[in-house]
Amino acid sequence: MWLKYVIFIAGLSVSLPVMAQCSFRLADGKxxxxxxASIEVIExxxxxxxxxxxxxxxxxxxIERGQTVEVWSYKxxxxxxxxxxxxxxxxxxxxxTLDRKQQGRL
Known part of the structure; x- marks a missing residue:
């Protein structure tokens, strides 16, 4: 039983930073x-x-084509x-992917 908790905590500690890197909270709380989906981003x-x-x-x-990635930029x-x-x-x-750079900071 103890081993299950250790594995759960280890998995959580690895997944939380990854989830935090792939999210961004806007000033209005959204x-x-x-x-x-792209339509949700536009909304x-x-x-x-x-x-x-x-x-x-x-x-x-x-037959094989390269993968097309679209990059949208916002302020x-x-x-x-x-x-x-x-x-x-x-x-x-x-x-x-969500990449962010805070303005006014080096």
Whole structure:
């Protein structure tokens, strides 16, 4: 029984930092997170300031194609810490990565 608790706590300690890296709370309390559909992002944050498409792993085989990733950039206010530059990567219409950089900090 004790071993189950140790395994649970170890798994939780590994998964929580990963989950925290893939979420962002806006000033109005709404949450952006990995797995969200692109339409949900637009509903919560609006249209991005910049949209960029990247193709990863381009193949020379006509059957296999590279994976296309869309990157949306925003300037948003967070619930804590002021303004952030937020970069959201979407694959197949779902959020896969959230990168943030706080403005005014080095």
């Amino acid at each position: 949450l952006l997170r990995c797995g969200m 919560r944050v609006g249209q991005p300031l910049l949209r960029e498409q990247r193709t990863l792993g381009v193949s020379t085989n006509a 948003v206010k967070a619930d804590v810490g002021g303004e952030f530059l937020l970069s959201i990567e979407l694959t197949d219409g779902k959020v896969t």
